[in-house]
Amino acid sequence: MPDQEIALMAHLLRRAGYGASRDEIEARVAQGYDSVVKELLNPGDDPGIEEDLMYRAYPSYFDKAAIETGQTEWVYRMINNKYQLKEKMSLFWHTILCAGDNKVDNARTTAIQIDKFRDYGMGNFKEMLMMLSTDPAMLYYLDNIESHKTAVNENYGRELLELFSIGVGMDNEFNYTEDDVKACARAFTGWNLAPTIPVFPYGRTPFEFRFDPADHDYGEKTFLGETGNWDGGDIVNIICKQPATARFVARKLYDFFVADEPPVPSWRLSEPRDMAAIKALEKAYFDSGYEITAMLTVLFNSNFFKDEAVRFAKVKSPADVVIGTMRMVGDHLEPKPGLFFVAMEPKYMGLDLMNPPTVEGWHMGREWINSGSLIDRINFASSMLGNTELPGVRSIIDRLMALGDAPSSEQFLNGCLDLLGPMDLAQETRSQLTDHLDAGGALKHGNESEQSEFSRRAGETLQMIATTSEFQFG
């Protein structure tokens, strides 16, 4: 099978999902790139996993008493959802439309928000913002429940503009004023929760949205130059037609799927990395009437996405490290004990799912890496890839054995890198690994004891590749 096609397909499956085993990559190449993209862009309405099986194995997922349960369920879905792009979009939106259970303190409510990101994530951006503006976790997180006709709380109104849709500025101009923030906040007064049910004696129940007309400011407001008796829905309409909103969504998609952009607060002054790509995505936004899937269609079929220069040029997010590794080694593909410990790993690497550090979300790209998080990333991936009991590792070793008896260290290392990516290492790094392999003698696998030693050394090599700087990119 042509290496070029394998490399492109692996890139697509890493970015539009959490990667795949070599068997799946090869099957997808046979299916064809365009057909795979089409499949990713058209997921079914079903959950994409066998929910009955999951809930039977993990009954606590059904009624999440603790946020860790919600995080674990999400990680299970990330590993196993057959609609990988749909699943990844739920993380995409979570990293932008941030609410955190550290404040909401109602795990089920927080987790339901993530379910909604999964359901709305490839739909219409206007519907997404309407969903968000009536989402109980968000209304609680950004204090809209404390925003009243007579005492406006600006928190949601401000962040809706600053971080969720328009952004502070573009092309050196500011996109809105403090007066727009105030008008926006007034328009969302009365967008509140139904009275909550006491925690005792039955535990937490999910919060529910309720509009309170008596607490809504029906007065005239001027928002982004338009005057009327606007309510939240009108505000969302006005937001969606702004060029800055198209820019915002385009740049966020580009940042997540193609190449790193700086954080939103600097977008007023910093140009997009690839303006032509952003313009193409903006056009799809307006041509389709704000459809996210239309933008994704342009993105995954574009040359700027397929370009070899963008492959392995993004620092993997902790989710990419953890879920990508699990899918590669083929572990937790069905319910079994121990998932909790896997699910806590993204948090140790700096991505505490459902608990963003601030409403701005996580700083990504190279900011994922510091000496603490790098240690966690290396320790996790190398311990998994070094475990020769795991089916995915086993399968890699079988393929390495198929290279022939006693491959050279160079052939053996190339085989490992091909099966882990295909990826490459700097020449200096390669030499360190081949020297190490050469020092261990010939890589034979004729008899049983040679096979056992071959497996051990394969595991060790995969483990060391997982520690490299190159492995931090995806």
Added chain:
Amino acid sequence: MVSTVKDPVLAVMSLSGGNDGLNTIIPYNNPHYRDYRQSLGIPEDQIIPITDQLGFHPALAPLKKYWDEGHLAIIQGIGYPNGSLSHFRSMDIWATCEPDELGLTGWLGSVIQDVDPNGENVLTGVNFGRGLPRSLAKEGVAVASVGDLGSYGLLTEIGAEAQRTEALDLFGRMYSPAIGQGAVDDYIRRTGIEALKGADILTTAPGMYKSEVEYASGAIGGYLRDMAQVHNAEFGTRVLFTTAPYNIFDTHANQAVGHANLLQDVAVNVDSFMTDIRQLGKSDNVTLFFYSEFGRRAMDNGSGTDHGTGGVAFVLGDHVKGGLYGEYPSLEPNKLEDGGNLQHNVDFRSVYTTLLDQWMGLDAKAIVGGNFEPVPFL
């Protein structure tokens, strides 16, 4: 005056989210306080008076003894011109000293570089918590980020010692060459080498630490205890940084209970930290500065407070001249800034200037971006 302490250490804690200064140091005799804080006013009999005008929030009780002994400086009305009401922007401004442009270089990153220009010690600056806060970020500056000191290390899953040593050796060789594969790759390689060196040293800290002092459970207590252990180990660490995580001081709602718990968590653990390093005999060269990116709106919103400007910050240490610095912002309605915010009268860069010039013995001007009159708490 300039400190003559050898190897001074600057410990900094950011109370992220915007701490409500008005309910931290409370102007209990000012009638406007009761007007503005109809829902959130602290009952007068609970306030701990420190002057005939001002008092501590009751949750700050553990810090009262430092005030009494004269080692707690309270900076009133701290902020900067045209205060941003955005958390991220304001945090970035405090972190980078760049109120107009977007800065990427943290002031403490510059401190680490000035103290250790050749990067000889990978532990000159240590962050307690996960991720790298912008205050510590500077191109070419190593900062160890320790989420939990107890379980820190590289390739810890390899049980057999000989095998692990061999793997770590190979790791070191793979990461060492600067091979110019791009800035991010170089950065990762450098970070890997630094992590390897730092971890080897840091993991020895808990073994050197003998203490009876207890910290409250939770993130702040864990970070400050780890901070005390690393300071105790004398690795040459000169900048210690931590953040109260999750923006938790952002008390837009339910502030009455929430804010008291937050202040208590800070006060109890800061007291533990000071008591700890004093008992270890290592408090003489430490100054602890804790601050928040802004204060909150003078008038409460019925349940909490919205983002404001002028706030309050604290400096604590054996060499600190305790007392009140700056002026308490006026609560007169016509003195409030637009929207009802307390005006700042001390620029945070003045406090940085004191800490850098007079405590760390560095040239503050280059780091904070100009001449700011120092605040005489040292």
